[in-house]
Amino acid sequence: MKPFKLDNKKRRIMKKLYLGEFAMLGFELSCETTIKDFDNYDAFVDEFIDYIDSLGLCFGGGGLEVFEGFLCAQKRYVNTTEEQKAQVIAWLEARADITSVETSELLDANYF
Template sequence: MKPFKTDNKKRRIQKKLFVGEFAMLGFEVSCETNINDFERYDVFVDDFIDYIDSLDLCFGGGGLEVFEGFLCAKERYVDVTEEQKAQVIAWLEARAEVKTANASELMDANYF
């Protein structure tokens, strides 16, 4: 989807469309794992969700051997920071189940 032009929209409309100053930044994450059974997968996902919850982030995604998805802030109109992104990647790389971990640049969560 093409991002909206903001120069022809009033502030109220920009807020409703989550554009301009109201854009919410997040990032995609992808990691290759050596998980091959659902019991280990459940433990990994529970630990991951607990960790990102402590950073006030939320996640949408999943996958067994390739775990991927999108992370954004829980609160409306709040951006994910580069520091939070680095913390998530460091946490993933520290896990024994994860072979490699990658993250995208910060991007608009509503129009990626």
Template sequence: MKLDKVHNKSKRLRKKLYLGEFAVFGFEVTCKLKHVSDVEFDVFIDDIIDVIESRNLIGGGGGSLNDYSLFICGDGRYSSASESDRAYIKDWLEINACTNSIIIGDLVDAYYGVY
């Protein structure tokens, strides 16, 4: 589907296809973990889930004891992550003792992968 033809679609169709004002945005997070034990890794996962859920966001992804990546977007049907959510997650990861080499992606359309 050509996304540049959004304006010629009805509101009902834009909503059904998550286009225009109904687009859902999210961002990718990638980080390397310092040498951590299995227990420290489990604590890190529990903590990042708590941080994500506290902002009414959801995340999907995973990784190993060395690398971890996930995609984060809004928890509601038409809710999106915001720039403040990106900044908050980035700040939290930077102060976390387990992480280094943090990459926070730009906000992108969660359904179509475009800006």
């Protein structure tokens, strides 16, 4: 079966494979930090997770000096929006312990 060819698949199969209208969009995130110890890192991660949780997003990743990972919606078949992406970027850029933030375009979370 060719997962990226949509014209030969029924809607039920597309839903199971998260294709077409059922794709879940998210984005990659990478930011450089000035955090050097694990106590500050734990506090940063707790605050970050609380913030993205309030936006309805979830995160997979981590890192001390380069914090990177992937963000997507918590609910099934829901896409991350450009507005949510902009909110996360603004929140990170407002922090003193973040020196730079880079993100990708919205990607299919299941096939990037």
